[in-house]
Amino acid sequence: xxxxxxxxxxxxxxxxxxxxxxxxxxxxxxxxxxxxxxxxxxxxxxxxxxxxxxxxxxxxxxxxxxxxxxxxxxxxxxxxxxxxxxxxxxxxxxxxxxxxxxxxxxxxxxxxxxxxxxxxxxxxxxxxxxxxxxxxxxxxxxxxxxxxxxxxxxxxxxxxxxxxxxxxxxxxxxxxxxxxxxxxxxxxxxxxxxxxxxxxxxxxxxxxxxxxxxxx
Amino acid sequence: xxxxxxxxxxxxxxxxxxxxxxxxxxxxxxxxxxxxxxxxxxxxxxxxxxxxxxxxxxxxxxxxxxxxxxxxxxxxxxxxxxxxxxxxxxxxxxxxxxxxxxxxxxxxxxxxxxxxxxxxxxxxxxxxxxxxxxxxxxxxxxxxxxxxxxxxxxxxxxxxxxxxxxxxxxxxxxxxxxxxxxxxxxxxxxxxxxxxxxxxxxxxxxxxxxxxxxxx
Numbered sequence: 547x548x549x550x551x552x553x554x555x556x557x558x559x560x561x562x563x564x565x566x567x568x569x570x571x572x573x574x575x576x577x578x579x580x581x582x583x584x585x586x587x588x589x590x591x592x593x594x595x596x597x598x599x600x601x602x603x604x605x606x607x608x609x610x611x612x613x614x615x616x617x618x619x620x621x622x623x624x625x626x627x628x629x630x631x632x633x634x635x636x637x638x639x640x641x642x643x644x645x646x647x648x649x650x651x652x653x654x655x656x657x658x659x660x661x662x663x664x665x666x667x668x669x670x671x672x673x674x675x676x677x678x679x680x681x682x683x684x685x686x687x688x689x690x691x692x693x694x695x696x697x698x699x700x701x702x703x704x705x706x707x708x709x710x711x712x713x714x715x716x717x718x719x720x721x722x723x724x725x726x727x728x729x730x731x732x733x734x735x736x737x738x739x740x741x742x743x744x745x746x747x748x749x750x751x752x753x754x755x756x757x758x759x760x761x762x
Numbered sequence: 763x764x765x766x767x768x769x770x771x772x773x774x775x776x777x778x779x780x781x782x783x784x785x786x787x788x789x790x791x792x793x794x795x796x797x798x799x800x801x802x803x804x805x806x807x808x809x810x811x812x813x814x815x816x817x818x819x820x821x822x823x824x825x826x827x828x829x830x831x832x833x834x835x836x837x838x839x840x841x842x843x844x845x846x847x848x849x850x851x852x853x854x855x856x857x858x859x860x861x862x863x864x865x866x867x868x869x870x871x872x873x874x875x876x877x878x879x880x881x882x883x884x885x886x887x888x889x890x891x892x893x894x895x896x897x898x899x900x901x902x903x904x905x906x907x908x909x910x911x912x913x914x915x916x917x918x919x920x921x922x923x924x925x926x927x928x929x930x931x932x933x934x935x936x937x938x939x940x941x942x943x944x945x946x947x948x949x950x951x952x953x954x955x956x957x958x959x960x961x962x963x964x965x966x967x968x969x970x971x972x973x974x975x976x977x978x
Contacts, residue, residue, distance in 0.1 A: 648939030648955065649955075695955075725784075740864045747933070
């Protein structure tokens with residue numbers, strides 16, 4: 547029975563992994579929690595605590611082996627295998643996601659692109675035929691898929707998520723501003739740029755208030 | 763001098779705000795930290811701790827006033843004013859962002875869309891003329907902008923971020939998979955779907971390991 551690891555720690559692991567992959571490519575052998583912390587903007591104590599959930603990676607006073615830590619993170623995050631992904635909704639956003647260069651070499655294979663618009667179904671995008679969203683559930687039952695990316699309009703988001711779940715998909719990445727619900731046991735993440743902008747405007751506003759206060 | 767509030771708390775505030783806006787629209791008067799926690803997937807203790815950074819919103823045992831808390835969050839997050847945004851890079855992703863429905867009514871005005879490709883400059887997108895990225899810095903100096911969204915190719919990301927910063931932009935949202943650096947005092951957020959997928963595959967893999975272990 548694994549220990550329950552906080553989601554906020556899980557969400558940081560891809561950042562660790564990305565940094566370690568880069569260091570690995572640069573040929574670095576060892577990195578300290580101090581340096582990891584500086585690169586990632588967290589304290590060395592936080593780094594040590596985060597990584598301690600997954601066993602003992604570092605030797606006291608000698609830092610972490612870059613190769614070993616990267617390899618462990620690859621295993622922990624499931625990046626030592628390939629994941630099958632479908633994108634549903636091939637409007638502007640779906641088109642952008644279908645060709646997102648960051649998926650390359652990360653183990654994520656987009657195996658299906660679906661849309662419900664008659665003008666889009668059957669057309670090709672980068673050599674891939676756009677499939678009919680009405681066939682999605684049947685297709686998923688025939689050939690299982692791990693992850694579904696929802697890039698339809700907000701009002702269709704819940705329907706698409708339901709279809710993905712009925713078809714056996716166990717992870718849903720929702721790109722619409724709509725609130726989507728999935729059953730327990732299905733992973734759900736939202737990417738909503740408004741939430742990112744809002745946490746930046748917090749800081750912008752704070753700084754403007756500081757300036758006003760100093761000018762008084 | 764305001765207290766230093768952890769970034770992880772700031773990043774949760776837009777989620778609180780989104781929920782409270784919805785409750786406000788539904789006409790709810792009061793909500794308990796228990797219910798807020800259930801809706802947001804955090805503990806009631808965490809809710810009380812997060813909100814305590816910003817003053818005393820709730821009355822012991824009586825819950826939070828939905829209207830008052832929403833109003834306070836709107837002020838704290840700087841959503842009581844409008845923010846000027848430019849999108850740089852009008853490829854597939856930039857097109858998607860330019861028409862993202864979630865910006866509507868949230869105080870974010872896209873005031874400029876820039877590209878460097880001669881085939882795109884001067885064309886229109888939803889009635890807006892695509893401007894020349896070569897003019898970006900001069901335009902920003904003439905008419906200040908708060909936030910820049912970087913949706914160019916990865917190899918151009920740092921150049922665009924530098925131009926935005928030289929033009930006085932103080933918040934950069936990087937949509938490319940590239941690592942981008944900005945000076946101290948400039949806010950920076952990255953939206954990289956790979957990082958979201960990787961924290962979901964952690965859970966998918968964990969569940970598969972559990973199933974294998976039970977089957978043994």
